[in-house]
Amino acid sequence: MVINLIHQATAGLAGMTVSSDSVQLFLWKSLFNGAVLAQNVSQTNVLTDMQKAFNNFIQTGQVWAMLAGIVIGYVIRNTTAS
Known part of the structure; x- marks a missing residue:
């Protein structure tokens, strides 16, 4: 807009x-x-929207992708650091 x-x-x-x-x-x-x-x-309820977003984050499995990315990134950082 x-x-x-x-x-x-x-x-x-x-x-x-x-x-x-x-x-x-x-x-x-x-x-x-x-x-x-x-x-x-329109009237919004911030806490309800945050809860819905978090539940969607858990239900779609994105939390596992985030944790795997953090672990892989940490491993790569430690192996390439001098």
Whole structure:
């Protein structure tokens, strides 16, 4: 959303070389007519979301991949350290 707004805002600057060009100035100002500047924010429960993410982390087996990566990384670090 923000990236799209920045893209819209800077797109008009690329062709604008003379500030007195009325067509370019009109196009620059019309870029913001359809832009959404605010959104509805829903109520979130941070602790519930964290619990769901942790449960998903455990259920999908990603915890074992993380532990294996830590062990393998530690072994490689110790064997290559001088």
